[in-house]
Structures are given as C-alpha cells and as structure tokens.
Amino acid sequence: MSAPEVPARRQTRQRTAVLALLDELDGFRTAQELHALLRERGDAVGLATVYRALQALVDDGLVDVLRSEVGEAAYRRCSPVHHHHLVCRSCGRTVEVADPPVERWAARVAAEHGFADVQHQLEVFGTCRPCAAAQREDRLSGRGR
C-alpha cells in the first residue's frame, strides 16, 4: 500500500566502478577481493562503500550472493531470472544452470509438510578442468607431503 518506496538510487563513480568490475569477472568474488582489485586498478573505493554498493546491487537483483564454506560472502553479476550455480571451488569460475524439476519438487515437499513461504537454494561445487589439471601438476612436483 501507499508509496512504491523507491529510495532513488544515486549514480556515483564508486557504484559505477563496482558494477563495471563485476561485469568483467566471470566468477564469485568476495567484497575484500573486489576492493583490492579496484585499488590495484586505480579506481580506489572505500571498503565500506564496496559493501554498500554490493548490498544495493543484491537488493536490485543484479547480483547474486553466495556464502563460502568459511562463511564469507561472495558476489557475482548474474542474470535476473531464477537459476542455480555450478561453481569451481578453487578459481570461482561459475556457470548458471537451471533445473525446473527441483523447483516443483521443493514446492511439493514443502506443501506436504505444511511449510509456507517456501524458498530453496541449490548449488553445485566442483573443480573445473583447468584447475584440476593444475592441481595434478602440483602433486607431481615437490608436494609429496
């Protein structure tokens, strides 16, 4: 009800830089990594601002966020339609994938147990071919232990 509540997002150098950087990267990156990359490239942006920009992008549905196993948040420019991810554990390379059956399954199993307001999260983790090859090499050289 009442006003549509659009706080009017303002266009600044910092927000533009964050989104531009995300557009060039293909995988999930943490806020700290993005902050370091921006600094290297010269587009210096405060860390707190990186966090705020990412949060805004997530709210706008332009960016997906994923929690790593150690609890850090990682961000990626994603398409706005519902999808899931196939993520490389070591380099972050990501492929967007869809699985229509699981959507129906989630809704059905939730209904069967009387759960409402259903959401689901499905992610697949693995090692992409280049990273697997690199790891094999490492093992062949000195890393016996």
Place this chain on the structure above:
Amino acid sequence: MSAPEVPARRQTRQRTAVLALLDELDGFRTAQELHALLRERGDAVGLATVYRALQALVDDGLVDVLRSEVGEAAYRRCSPVHHHHLVCRSCGRTVEVADPPVERWAARVAAEHGFADVQHQLEVFGTCRPCAAAQREDRLSGRGR
C-alpha cells in the same frame, strides 16, 4: 596410504553433554544457543569446547552444519546417509528429505561442463504451520506497523 589416521576420540563429560543435547533437539541450533542451553541445564561447558565438540561431530558425520543467511553456523544431529533439509525459518524445526533426481542431475550437469569432484547442497526454507499461525496472530494485535 600408511596408518588409518584415527586420532582416537576421547570420551569426556563435555562431549557427551553436547551430543546428548543435540539428540533432544529437533532443529538446527547455533553453537552459541547450544552453549547457553547447556549452561541453563547445569552441564556448564566452555564455549570453545562446544565449538570443538561440534567440529568433531561434523567430522565424524554425526552432525550436519548449515550456514544461516547472516553467516552463523547451525548444527543438528542428523542421520548419516545423504539427505537434504526442509527448515523452518523462525523456529528451526527441520525435516530430512531426499531427492534422488537432483543427485543425478547434479552429476550430469557437472560432467557436461567438465567439472570434477562434484558436491552439491540443496536446502529448502519455509515457515512451518505453527510458526505461520503465530505470526498471523501477532499481526492481528498491535503490530499494524
């Protein structure tokens, strides 16, 4: 190769208490919540020890861990066979569910993109019936805003 590597888990009052508490609870609880519950009940255990005991249980496959949206880890006594979870957002009540099709789907989609060492995580979140009813009541009373 070499020794089977079983560091010999020692049985102490603290670890017994943590596992016993988890056995009584039906949902995912954070380490801090478990620590508080143990203190109330009189089985006082240091917070660091709760974390260590939980980590050991996870390593042994007796407990599952889930990251909340705010990044906290939540633990639950679970069956040792592979399964997924239907979790109530507000009370933590949890149902273990299986979805054989998604297992095959994950393996296939990973193979198609050349990913190895595949793992997947699938969780469904919702509001269980009792919690939904409670929230409806709250809204009817003073919470107009």
Place this chain on the structure above:
DNA sequence: CGGACGTGTGAGAATGGTTCTCATGACCAC
C-alpha cells in the same frame, strides 16, 4: 547555472561469531 537538500562516501571504531593460546585438568592404556 547555483545553491539546498539529502544521499553517498570513507577512515576508523565497533561488533560479533569463531578460533587460538597456553596453563591446567582429566582419560585411559599399560
């Protein structure tokens, strides 16, 4: 254009969950 307003920025402090440190205590095989 030219301010006025209100949002955005950033350095540093604060927060809070988790892990580490290390002196002390308690299992348990012998």
Place this chain on the structure above:
DNA sequence: GTGGTCATGAGAACCATTCTCACACGTCCG
C-alpha cells in the same frame, strides 16, 4: 595407580562485516 596425551576453558586474537559521523557530491528545482 601412573604417565603420557589429549581435552578443557578463560581470555585474547582474528577477521569479515557493519556502524559512526563529519564531509563530499549527485540531483533537483528555481
């Protein structure tokens, strides 16, 4: 029993994220 480990716990350390607040700068009329 005893000894050698491993476990415990209070507090410090860690570290990602958020908060604070003085200041800068888009945006919007006029």
